[in-house]
Amino acid sequence: MKILKNKTISDVPYYKAIGIHCGIKKNEKKDLCIIYSEKPAVAVGTFTQNKVKAAPVLITMKNINSINPQAIVINSGNANACTGKKGLEDALTMAKVTAESLDLLPEKVLVSSTGIIGVPLPISKIVSGIESACNLLTNSKGDGYSAAEAIMTTDSHPKKITVEIIIDNKPILISAIAKGSGMIHPNMATMLSFITTNANISKNMLSKALRESVDDSYNMISVDGDTSTNDMVLILANASAENQIIDKVDDNYFKFKEALDYVNKELAKMIAQDGEGATKLIEVSVYNARTLKDAKLCAKSVISSNLLKSAIFGSDANWGRIMCSLGYSGGNFNPEKVDITIKNSKNTIQLVENGVGVSFNENLAKNILEEKSVNIIIDLHDGEYDATAWGCDLSYEYVKINGCYRT
Amino acid sequence: MKILKNKTISDVPYYKAIGIHCGIKKNEKKDLCIIYSEKPAVAVGTFTQNKVKAAPVLITMKNINSINPQAIVINSGNANACTGKKGLEDALTMAKVTAESLDLLPEKVLVSSTGIIGVPLPISKIVSGIESACNLLTNSKGDGYSAAEAIMTTDSHPKKITVEIIIDNKPILISAIAKGSGMIHPNMATMLSFITTNANISKNMLSKALRESVDDSYNMISVDGDTSTNDMVLILANASAENQIIDKVDDNYFKFKEALDYVNKELAKMIAQDGEGATKLIEVSVYNARTLKDAKLCAKSVISSNLLKSAIFGSDANWGRIMCSLGYSGGNFNPEKVDITIKNSKNTIQLVENGVGVSFNENLAKNILEEKSVNIIIDLHDGEYDATAWGCDLSYEYVKINGCYRT
Numbered sequence: 041m042k043i044l045k046n047k048t049i050s051d052v053p054y055y056k057a058i059g060i061h062c063g064i065k066k067n068e069k070k071d072l073c074i075i076y077s078e079k080p081a082v083a084v085g086t087f088t089q090n091k092v093k094a095a096p097v098l099i100t101m102k103n104i105n106s107i108n109p110q111a112i113v114i115n116s117g118n119a120n121a122c123t124g125k126k127g128l129e130d131a132l133t134m135a136k137v138t139a140e141s142l143d144l145l146p147e148k149v150l151v152s153s154t155g156i157i158g159v160p161l162p163i164s165k166i167v168s169g170i171e172s173a174c175n176l177l178t179n180s181k182g183d184g185y186s187a188a189e190a191i192m193t194t195d196s197h198p199k200k201i202t203v204e205i206i207i208d209n210k211p212i213l214i215s216a217i218a219k220g221s222g223m224i225h226p227n228m229a230t231m232l233s234f235i236t237t238n239a240n241i242s243k244n245m246l247s248k249a250l251r252e253s254v255d256d257s258y259n260m261i262s263v264d265g266d267t268s269t270n271d272m273v274l275i276l277a278n279a280s281a282e283n284q285i286i287d288k289v290d291d292n293y294f295k296f297k298e299a300l301d302y303v304n305k306e307l308a309k310m311i312a313q314d315g316e317g318a319t320k321l322i323e324v325s326v327y328n329a330r331t332l333k334d335a336k337l338c339a340k341s342v343i344s345s346n347l348l349k350s351a352i353f354g355s356d357a358n359w360g361r362i363m364c365s366l367g368y369s370g371g372n373f374n375p376e377k378v379d380i381t382i383k384n385s386k387n388t389i390q391l392v393e394n395g396v397g398v399s400f401n402e403n404l405a406k407n408i409l410e411e412k413s414v415n416i417i418i419d420l421h422d423g424e425y426d427a428t429a430w431g432c433d434l435s436y437e438y439v440k441i442n443g444c445y446r447t
Numbered sequence: 448m449k450i451l452k453n454k455t456i457s458d459v460p461y462y463k464a465i466g467i468h469c470g471i472k473k474n475e476k477k478d479l480c481i482i483y484s485e486k487p488a489v490a491v492g493t494f495t496q497n498k499v500k501a502a503p504v505l506i507t508m509k510n511i512n513s514i515n516p517q518a519i520v521i522n523s524g525n526a527n528a529c530t531g532k533k534g535l536e537d538a539l540t541m542a543k544v545t546a547e548s549l550d551l552l553p554e555k556v557l558v559s560s561t562g563i564i565g566v567p568l569p570i571s572k573i574v575s576g577i578e579s580a581c582n583l584l585t586n587s588k589g590d591g592y593s594a595a596e597a598i599m600t601t602d603s604h605p606k607k608i609t610v611e612i613i614i615d616n617k618p619i620l621i622s623a624i625a626k627g628s629g630m631i632h633p634n635m636a637t638m639l640s641f642i643t644t645n646a647n648i649s650k651n652m653l654s655k656a657l658r659e660s661v662d663d664s665y666n667m668i669s670v671d672g673d674t675s676t677n678d679m680v681l682i683l684a685n686a687s688a689e690n691q692i693i694d695k696v697d698d699n700y701f702k703f704k705e706a707l708d709y710v711n712k713e714l715a716k717m718i719a720q721d722g723e724g725a726t727k728l729i730e731v732s733v734y735n736a737r738t739l740k741d742a743k744l745c746a747k748s749v750i751s752s753n754l755l756k757s758a759i760f761g762s763d764a765n766w767g768r769i770m771c772s773l774g775y776s777g778g779n780f781n782p783e784k785v786d787i788t789i790k791n792s793k794n795t796i797q798l799v800e801n802g803v804g805v806s807f808n809e810n811l812a813k814n815i816l817e818e819k820s821v822n823i824i825i826d827l828h829d830g831e832y833d834a835t836a837w838g839c840d841l842s843y844e845y846v847k848i849n850g851c852y853r854t
Contacts, residue, residue, distance in 0.1 A: 089775065090774035090775045091773070091774040091775070091780070091782060092770050092773065092774030092782045093774075119767070121770075122766075122767060122770050122799070122802055122803055122804060123804075124783075124803040156767065157765075157766075157768070157770065157771065158766060158767045158770070158799075158803075158804040268771065269767075269770070269771050269774060358564075359529075359564075360528065360563065360564025360565045363528075363529050363564065363565070363676070364528075364564065364676050366498070366499065368496065368497045369498075375498060375499045375529075376531075392565075394531070395529055395531065396529055396530065396531040396565075397529060397530075397565040397566070436843045
């Protein structure tokens with residue numbers, strides 16, 4: 041697998057993408073994005089588990105089942121959630137105008153929104169924007185970088201990644217853009233991610249790969265414990281690589297899945313690291329749990345603890361809060377077997393052995409926690425299942441962002 | 448029911464209580480408390496659901512089943528959690544020394560600790576402290592106010608309440624002290640509360656009353672989503688009121704239960720209002736849910752949302768975050784039927800009708816949220832069950848307290 045640093049979603053064969061400013065956000069910031077596959081694509085998605093689903097989520101959950109969707113239209117700055125009938129009409133209008141501009145059937149367009157809840161969309165600005173954006177795509181590939189910018193809300197920078205694998209001697213690209221920042225918490229998918237690939241893969245296999253990959257990546261991050269009304273991950277696969285179709289679990293499937301996992305985990309980490317107000321990326325690895333469920337529950341519980349997140353912000357090796365959050369995780373384990381270690385790029389230090397604190401150099405522990413990326417390693421000595429979760433510290437800035445601005 | 452503002456736990460007939468400084472905390476702050484019933488008492492308790500239970504919790508869960516416990520010994524400043532065999536020995540020593548000093552069997556003493564996790568108790572200081580404190584109780588009632596002080600950690604003030612009811616023409620007092628502040632979240636009991644009463648009541652009925660009362664009070668508050676390793680609520684009933692024994696669900700039971708509910712809910716609110724860094728008490732009332740479970744899940748989810756708590760800190764009527772947290776609560780409801788109203792002591796304003804925002808005066812909404820106590824009223828229009836939860840806003844100060852100090 042190669043990581044292609046200078047490529048983005050519009051560099052995947054037969055895809056175009058563009059981001060523009062249509063007038064939802066102030067300061068001329070980009071707020072509208074079109075992703076278009078010139079060839080009919082296989083598409084699957086995973087969606088927020090929140091019972092309150094935004095209008096675009098409802099529309100996209102329906103359209104994803106149509107044959108070969110070819111476009112995604114996304115606006116940022118307004119979530120089109122809790123907007124009633126008008127919201128559904130507006131989401132349908134977004135699909136319809138995109139379809140007309142790209143000469144597609146409306147059900148071949150997927151819709152996504154992110155931003156403030158409960159405010160009607162400025163639909164006429166969005167309609168004009170969609171027409172302009174599609175027009176820009178007529179004679180050009182567009183610009184995947186601008187697309188990554190146009191889906192941001194409180195993100196501090198755009199998030200994108202592209203990898204290449206070879207299947208049947210054909211280069212297969214998998215490229216994605218994502219946004220995160222607030223309202224980030226396990227349970228699908230708690231953010232937006234749009235993935236394009238030229239792989240030739242059946243809908244069943246693509247669905248299996250995405251579902252499993254999302255469970256180990258986006259569903260293992262937490263910024264603030266809030267699951268949004270709008271989250272979705274979509275993948276389009278337009279088969280233009282002309283590899284033999286991947287339609288069963290075989291070596292080619294695993295090669296594709298491994299690359300997809302890499303893409304999603306890297307984006308998940310970028311999202312965690314760029315959580316609202318975050319100063320550090322925290323990686324919690326749980327080893328040797330009795331079941332995979334126990335491993336995941338333990339890792340997620342630790343990464344979600346406000347008390348631990350505050351301690352990491354203050355570079356305090358407060359392992360009691362780790363033991364405590366393991367204890368209320370709902371995961372099975374024996375507290376008397378737990379070992380806890382922290383490490384960064386330079387040093388490793390054990391804090392707990394068999395559930396009891398060991399004496400350690402507090403200054404060294406503080407040094408470790410002062411780095412931008414911190415690993416917490418928990419060995420349950422109770423089985424053979426592992427899981428990793430990612431999150432960020434809880435800072436003054438988080439409170440400021442969410443207390444003083446509507447996002 | 449009368450509220451006795453100037454009475455405390457040592458004013459309940461045949462109880463004594465005292466708080467002293469034994470040397471765990473710095474600055475001569477009180478850190479050791481003894482509560483003693485001169486008569487054998489019926490005792491029941493509820494305990495943390497955390498899988499990692501502190502040594503005193505394990506000892507007390509055992510001793511509570513002995514016949515007629517008569518004393519509680521509590522230290523603050525050190526949780527005696529994750530302290531291995533030494534921790535269990537120390538907790539047993541606390542019971543043993545208290546028992547010897549008060550001429551009781553060791554299993555008649557209940558033990559409780561709160562404070563930092565993972566540090567061995569300074570047991571010789573505590574032993575001397577227990578002896579001094581019991582000595583002070585020999586010829587005096589002690590001082591319930593000092594007891595309330597001695598169980599505090601990051602609490603900004605002691606929490607206590609006393610009420611009186613009449614059963615069989617006998618005055619029955621119910622009095623309690625509690626501490627809270629951090630690591631406060633539903634699932635028993637997420638704090639410490641010690642209740643004394645002179646009522647004559649069977650163990651079965653006392654257990655039923657306490658369990659139900661805790662579910663509607665301490666288990667409905669959240670400060671930070673963290674459930675501690677040490678939480679417990681204990682009640683002693685020494686029968687000295689000589690009312691006819693309450694041993695079934697009858698009018699006298701309901702009278703007792705109503706008073707106990709009042710005591711526990713008032714303490715729960717005091718704990719929520721005094722949450723670490725809190726500037727406001729938030730009360731979330733959910734009406735007309737399909738089941739009691741749905742009502743409780745919805746109320747708890749809203750009160751636990753970091754995003755909502757940050758918005759309330761900033762006096763921002765961000766009702767989208769309320770809809771969102773209802774949506775991921777796990778409770779059943781129809782998003783299209785939800786009404787949301789906020790109110791304070793002076794004004795009421797509706798924000799949402801049938802799941803969609805209504806236009807409202809943003810300045811008035813800001814004024815309402817700027818008060819020290821804010822009610823969020825959610826009508827699900829979906830059934831007939833109600834629930835109320837209490838919490839506090841999320842402030843810079845919370846992050847500061849937990850990022851820079853070990854508590």
